[in-house]
Structure formats: C-alpha cells, structure tokens
Amino acid sequence: MQDYQTYFNASRLTFRQEMNLDNLTTPERLERIREGHHDIGLVNLYYDFARYLLISSSREGSLPANLQGIWNEEFEPMWGSKYTININIQMNYWMAEKTGLQALHLPLLEHLKRMHPRGKEVAASMYHVEGFCCHHNTDIWGDCAPQDYHTSSTIWPMGGAWLCLHIYEHYQYTKDKGFLEEYFPILKDSVQFFMNYMVQNSDGKWVTGPSSSPENIYITAKNQYGCLCMGPTMDIEIVRELFSNYLKTVEILEKEEPLTGLVKDRIENLPKLKVGKYGQIQEWDQDYEELEVGHRHISQLFALYPAQQIRKDQTPKLAQAAEKTLDRRLENGGGHTGWSKAWIILFFARLWKKEKAYKNLQELLSEATLDNLMDNHPPFQIDGNFGGACGILEMIVQDYQDVVYLLPALPQEMPDGNVSGIRTKSGFILNMEWSGCRVQKVELESVHGTQITIVNETLESRKIRCEKGEKKVVVFE
Numbered sequence: 093m094q095d096y097q098t099y100f101n102a103s104r105l106t107f108r109q110e111m112n113l114d115n116l117t118t119p120e121r122l123e124r125i126r127e128g129h130h131d132i133g134l135v136n137l138y139y140d141f142a143r144y145l146l147i148s149s150s151r152e153g154s155l156p157a158n159l160q161g162i163w164n165e166e167f168e169p170m171w172g173s174k175y176t177i178n179i180n181i182q183m184n185y186w187m188a189e190k191t192g193l194q195a196l197h198l199p200l201l202e203h204l205k206r207m208h209p210r211g212k213e214v215a216a217s218m219y220h221v222e223g224f225c226c227h228h229n230t231d232i233w234g235d236c237a238p239q240d241y242h243t244s245s246t247i248w249p250m251g252g253a254w255l256c257l258h259i260y261e262h263y264q265y266t267k268d269k270g271f272l273e274e275y276f277p278i279l280k281d282s283v284q285f286f287m288n289y290m291v292q293n294s295d296g297k298w299v300t301g302p303s304s305s306p307e308n309i310y311i312t313a314k315n316q317y318g319c320l321c322m323g324p325t326m327d328i329e330i331v332r333e334l335f336s337n338y339l340k341t342v343e344i345l346e347k348e349e350p351l352t353g354l355v356k357d358r359i360e361n362l363p364k365l366k367v368g369k370y371g372q373i374q375e376w377d378q379d380y381e382e383l384e385v386g387h388r389h390i391s392q393l394f395a396l397y398p399a400q401q402i403r404k405d406q407t408p409k410l411a412q413a414a415e416k417t418l419d420r421r422l423e424n425g426g427g428h429t430g431w432s433k434a435w436i437i438l439f440f441a442r443l444w445k446k447e448k449a450y451k452n453l454q455e456l457l458s459e460a461t462l463d464n465l466m467d468n469h470p471p472f473q474i475d476g477n478f479g480g481a482c483g484i485l486e487m488i489v490q491d492y493q494d495v496v497y498l499l500p501a502l503p504q505e506m507p508d509g510n511v512s513g514i515r516t517k518s519g520f521i522l523n524m525e526w527s528g529c530r531v532q533k534v535e536l537e538s539v540h541g542t543q544i545t546i547v548n549e550t551l552e553s554r555k556i557r558c559e560k561g562e563k564k565v566v567v568f569e
Contacts, residue, residue: 099147100140102192103513105485107506109133119463126458130505135484138457141465142481145474146188146196155232156200157184161474163466170471171229174239175203177251178228178306179389183431183475185258186398186438187482189265190491192513192521197262201275204255206234208278211252215285219249223285224278226252228306244319245307249289250300250327253334256282257398260337263344264493264517267540272341280351283338286331287354291322297363299323299377300331305391310380323377326391328362333399335359365395365402365410372417373402373410386424388432390439393417397438400492404444404500415443427452430460430467430476437483441501442490449487450503456480485514489524493517498524498531499549518544520558534566 109132113121121134149161158164159180164173175181181200188197211224214236219225226236228245238246259275262268290298301322309319335355342349366374375382375392393414395401402410418426418439427433433456440449460468460476467476487501488511496516512523519540525532531548541560547553548568556564 096147099193099196100143101513103190103511103515105139105488105511106136106509107132108508109136118465122457122461122463125454130454132506134457135453135506138461138465138477139481139484142187142477143191143193145477146184146193149474150184150188150196150199152195152198154199156181156203157474159473159475163472163474172231175230176228177226177230177255178245178248179391179435180431180473180475182254182258182398183434183479183482185478187478187485189261190482190485190489190515192515194262194266194515197258200255201258201262203230203234204252204259204275204278206232207236207252207255208234208281210234211236212281219285219289221285221288222281223283223288224252224281225249225285225289226255242307244304244309247302247320248304248306249285250303250330253282253286253330257330257333257337260341263341265515267519269344273345276341276345276347279334279338279341280349282334283351283355286334287351287358290331290358293322293363293377295363296361297323298358298361299363300327303327305375306389308375308387308389308391309383310376310378311383312380317383318380321376321378323363324391325365325373325375325377326394329365329392329395329399329401332359332362332401367409367413370416370420371413372420373413384424386421386426386428388426388429390417390421390426390432390435393439397435397442397486402442403492404442405495411443414439415445418443418448427455428459429469429473430456431469431473431479433460434467434476434479434483437480438486441483441486444500446487446501446503449483449501450505453480453483485511489514489522491516491518495545495547495553496522497547498534499526499529502526502529502549504529515539516544518542520544522546531568534568535563536566537561537563 149157160173211226215223215225227238228248229239263272293299299322302320304319305324368374368379373392396414404411427436437452462468490497490500507529508527510525514522519542521537523535538558543557545555
C-alpha cells in the first residue's frame with residue numbers, strides 16, 4: 093500500500109463537484125452520463141483510475157504495459173495483446189512524465205534496448221541499410237519485422253522512430269544526462285536508418301517511403317484504392333521530431349558527430365505541412381480522397397499532439413486546418429473507438445476548443461467506457477484510459493517548455509478545482525488552484541534551477557526565475 097501511495101500521491105487532480113453521487117454504482121453513474129447528465133465526480137474517478145492502471149501495470153524491471161495491461165483474461169487475446177506502436181503503446185505513457193511517474197516510463201524505454209539489435213537486423217536484411225527501425229508492432233522479444241498482411245499498417249517503418257522520441261521526452265523532465273548518454277546509440281541508429289532510407293522527391297525534398305499513413309486508405313483520381321505512397325504526412329512529422337531531438341541531444345552531450353551536418357540539411361529540406369482542398373491538414377503527399385473519411389486514426393495531426401509543430405499560439409492557420417480535419421472526421425463518424433476519442437480530446441485541448449474537448453470527454457465516457465471504467469475499443473483496450481486521462485490534464489496544463497499555459501481548455505462545466513505535483517519540461521513542479529474558470533494561485537518549485545513562463549486563461553503571462561530548490565507563489569489578480 094505504501095509503495096502504491098508513493099506513486100499515486102506524486103500528483104493529484106481534482107475538479108470540485110456540485111453534486112456528490114458516490115452513493116451510486118459506477119455503472120449507474122455512466123448510465124446517467126449516457127442520458128445526458130454531467131458527473132464531474134466521475135471525471136475525477138476516471139482520471140485517478142487511469143493512474144491506478146499505469147502504476148499497476150508498468151513497474152521497474154517489468155515489461156511495459158501492452159494493449160490490455162495485466163487485465164487480459166484470454167489465452168489468445170486480440171492482436172496477441174502485443175505492443176502496437178503506431179500510436180497505442182505510446183499513448184499508454186503520454187501522462188507518465190508530466191504526473192511524476194517517470195520511473196514507470198522506464199519499462200517502455202528499456203524495451204527499446206531489446207528492440208535495438210533486432211531493429212538493426214531488420215534495417216540490414218529488409219532495407220539493406222545501416223541503422224535501426226521497427227514497424228507497427230513489436231512483442232516481448234523485441235521483434236521489429238512486419239507483423240501481418242495488412243499493408244496499411246504493416247509497411248510503415250516508423251514505429252521505432254516514434255518510440256525513440258520518448259528518450260528525449262524522459263530527459264526533458266529528468267535532465268538526466270547519464271540516461272541520455274546511455275540511450276544515445278539507439279537514437280543515433282534510428283537517425284542513421286533515415287539517412288539511408290529517405291530519398292529526394294521531384295521538388296528536392298527528402299521523403300520516406302514507400303510507407304503508409306496508419307491505417308488509412310486513399311482513393312486516386314482513377315478511382316483506385318491505395319495505402320502506400322512516398323512521404324505520408326505523419327512520417328515527415330515523426331522524422332522532423334526525431335532529427336530535432338538528435339540535434340539537441342548532440343548539443344547537450346557536447347558530441348562531435350559526423351551525422352550532425354547531414355541531419356541539419358535534411359531537417360531544413362523536409363516537406364512542409366500542406367492544407368488540402370477541404371481546408372484540412374493533408375494526410376498524404378497528394379490530396380487524395382479517403383475511402384473512410386471518419387477513419388479512427390488521425391495520423392496527420394501527430395504534429396498537433398504529441399508533437400508541437402502545430403501550435404494555436406504560433407501557427408494559427410495550421411491550427412485552423414487541424415480543427416477542420418477533426419470536424420470532418422467527426423462529421424463522418426470518426427472517434428468511434430476509445431483510444432481515438434481520447435486522442436481527439438487531446439487535439440481539441442491543444443486547439444483551446446474547450447467545449448469541443450469536453451463534449452468528446454462526455455462521449456468517451458458514454459460511448460467508449462465499459463461499466464468497470466475500462467476503455468472499449470472494442471474489445472477492451474487500455475490505451476483509451478491513459479489517453480483520456482491525459483486529455484483531461486491537457487485541458488488544465490499545457491507545457492511547451494518555453495511557455496506553460498494554465499487552463500487553456502477548461503470547460504465551463506468544471507469551473508473549480510486544483511492540481512498538484514505536475515512536472516514541467518523546464519524543471520519545475522507546479523501546483524495550482526482555480527475558481528470560476530480563473531487561475532487563483534500557482535505554486536512553483538524549481539527542481540533544476542531555471543526559469544519558467546506561465547500564462548493564465550486570459551493570456552496574462554509571468555516569467556519566473558528560481559534557484560534550485562527555491563519555491564515561489566504567483567497570484568493572478
């Protein structure tokens with residue numbers, strides 16, 4: 093119990109509720125939400141339940157949490173209950189660092205070490221290049237080869253690169269240079285793979301491919317169905333993050349690497365994001381029609397979340413196109429699986445669309461949550477629980493390292509509350525109280541000795557500098 097509470101109390105988030113419904117069972121409370129009622133207490137419970145799931149299924153020295161955590165009851169579960177890495181397992185860990193559960197992130201990172209030698213074998217035998225890659229799925233032995241016969245997911249050598257982004261994320265929160273040095277060879281080999289795998293298109297831009305946009309299918313002008321192309325948008329977005337993280341890591345570790353100049357040239361010559369004929373972020377290099385407009389994957393918005401290439405405060409036109417992408421998906425039946433709905437909450441939170449974020453949170457609870465609070469894919473899949481909780485937190489605190497936004501997407505339905513123990517990438521622990529949808533008080537503790545800029549719901553900003561271990565209180569009038 094004490095071990096569990098140490099993790100559970102590392103951070104807390106509570107929305108104050110007007111009506112206490114704790115006398116009702118969880119199925120009864122979910123049924124009320126399906127009938128159109130609000131239950132802020134159930135939002136609190138859902139958030140805490142996700143943290144319980146992570147604490148219970150991803151511990152030091154163990155395997156990372158898979159598609160169904162430790163709660164799978166089948167001898168032969170769907171998808172082998174493996175590690176689907178074209179979003180699902182990454183989503184399991186999106187809230188870990190921010191909520192003080194850095195140690196529980198490590199099983200995923202340690203799994204990269206198992207994958208690394210096998211990913212080098214795949215790069216050499218399948219692509220005849222140096223480096224490390226993995227496709228859309230891996231298992232407890234770290235297999236990195238294509239896993240099945242569905243081209244729309246199988247031919248996608250980006251899974252290892254996406255997981256490598258978790259290396260730099262862990263460093264951002266911990267500032268552990270020893271960890272960064274230990275994992276640098278994996279990061280470098282992922283970059284090396286793309287140095288050899290990418291080609292220049294007719295515009296002289298560096299693209300990946302043949303590859304897919306998980307797990308979507310397009311329609312050509314000749315009415316042909318396809319899923320492979322050169323330079324699908326998500327590939328380029330992941331590569332941009334990977335190359336950027338590599339360059340920052342080399343600088344932090346003060347390394348002289350022969351790849352550095354080449355990576356700088358490549359990152360400057362990646363294709364830019366495009367806006368398509370519907371005003372949406374274009375998913376493929378060509379502005380194809382989609383076979384399933386309401387597809388569950390919204391891969392082209394990786395740039396919005398978990399990446400920060402689309403920002404409401406810096407790229408307003410792309411943010412507008414991202415919202416159009418989401419609206420179009422939802423108008424055509426999108427968000428029909430738990431994890432997809434959770435991702436949509438995060439997208440709308442990042443766009444500061446508080447009512448749309450809350451509407452999708454209500455739908456996550458009413459349409460994609462089982463009576464025991466577990467996520468319904470269907471079947472049960474744990475990623476939606478983690479993604480949904482992360483979306484709730486993203487309404488409250490958004491951390492771009494250079495600036496932290498407070499209450500950027502707080503809906504009117506949850507006007508009062510408090511949060512504590514939130515870690516920031518700039519090296520602070522943040523506690524906050526709010527009332528009437530307004531920030532009241534912020535407590536900051538510097539873990540590493542640096543500065544932070546915080547911005548409240550009215551876009552009033554404060555730049556705070558602290559010495560290591562120093563605490564300061566900020567009150568907004």
